[in-house]
Amino acid sequence: MTLRQLEILRALVLHRTTVAAAQDLGLSQPAISNALKAMETQAGFALFERVNNRLHPTPEGMTLFRESEAIFSLHARLEGRLRDLRDSRSGQLRIVATPPVASGIIPPALKQLLHTRPRLQVFFDVRRFEGVVEAVLSHVAELGFVLGFSGQPGLGSEVLHAGEMxxxxxxxxxxxxxxxxxxxxxxxxxxxxxxxxxxxxxxxxxxxxxxxxxxxxxxxxxxxxxxxxxxxxxxxxxxxxxxxxxxxxxxxxxxxxxxxxTPVKAHVLWSEARPLSRTCQTFIREVRQAARTDGLLD
The missing domain is CATH 3.40.190.10 (Periplasmic binding protein-like II)
Structure with missing residues (x-):
């Protein structure tokens, strides 16, 4: 029995008429009736009894319905996971920063990110400049935030703020x-x-x-x-x-x-060996917004 057939079976158990099941699934009523006939022929036994124009599942039909619920529950979780990934609402984010950036604009940016993505798990560490670079190169962190970066092979970078001492x-x-x-x-x-x-x-x-x-x-x-x-x-x-x-x-x-x-620039760093995730891109935007709120960006 295919997943589509199980979906039709489930709709018939829930709605008890081929018309209502058809409306739920966006199919025609004859398509539902033909699918039910095909399922019963394939199974070799009746799945429903017809009483007063309503369908009542047989014990065998209910057994298939109950067994298929686990499949649809898993499907619903997968659909939810897909939406979360599309909207960057869940998953993980690993970031590391030097103390000036870590104490300045990272906290308000994290607060805003977690407000809109409460299921996101964040790992945040504060290190010296060399430690931040190493963490990003070794993929311990996805994003690094430093002051005074002048470029290094394997690292992509972007200026977040150009200011002065x-x-x-x-x-x-x-x-x-x-x-x-x-x-x-x-x-x-x-x-x-x-x-x-x-x-x-x-x-x-x-x-x-x-x-x-x-x-x-x-x-x-x-x-x-x-x-x-x-x-x-x-x-x-x-x-x-x-x-x-x-x-x-x-x-x-x-x-x-x-x-x-005396110029000072804040950079965000990432490994050129892996593309930036949607969550990383969103967090970079939040950091920029935090800098504007603090009066660090025009």
Whole structure:
């Protein structure tokens, strides 16, 4: 017995007339009647008894109906799974990011993604730059988010935000009265610097050098998030990326443009060995939207 025949049997059991079954399946009434005759001939026994123009399944017919329910339940689950995949509502997403991006625009983007796709399972890790690149290349993560990516074989990338380093200090600090801050303006205050050898730390040193000001931090840290925390506590002032400056815990910091302009770009990375899934594409759009909401994109 074919799946189509089982579908007709099921409709007849549920509706008890060939007319109603035909309407349910979008077939003609004669097609249903002919199919029933063919099924009974093939089975070698009656599937229904006809009483007062209604069909009553025989015990054998009901046995086939009950046994076929598992098939239709599986089919319904498969149809639901297909809809979920089409709408990217379920499945998995593995992402990894460096701390500035992880603490800045990833959380609101994830919140929005999971609001519309509650059955989606997300794996999210925070690593240093080299760890993010390795995770994407080795397919541990589908998407990676970093600052200052300059290209690497095997990785596709896209700029999510092109911004500039900014100065952060407590509200009421003398530097908060300036429209923009230069290295010369920082010489009279304790400076929280980024470590030498990090992308942003080296970029910051080049900016100081370009205007003949010595880069002399009172405290050195690896991450901009740490620098923001120390600045908010009054330890000193810091030059950080715009993601770290605008993250939720730092809303009370005074943020001023830093000159000379020190560019910083946020990239999303993926392996060129595999195509981006619909879920990945959707999440990238959510990250862009989160950046706009935070005022990081125009």
């Amino acid at each position: 900014v100065c952060v200090c407590p509200p009421g600090h003398p530097l908060s009265q300036l429209s923009e801050v230069s290295p010369a303006d920082l010489t009279d205050y304790p400076l929280i610097g980024l470590e030498r050898g990090t992308r942003l730390g080296d970029a910051l040193r080049r900016s100081f050098h370009s205007v003949d000001v010595t880069f002399r931090p009172s405290v050195e840290v690896r991450y901009c998030n740490t620098a923001c925390t120390l600045a908010a506590s009054g330890v000193g002032v810091a030059i950080v990326d715009p993601f770290s400056a605008h993250q939720g815990d730092n809303r009370q910091l005074a943020i001023r443009p830093f000159r000379p302009v």
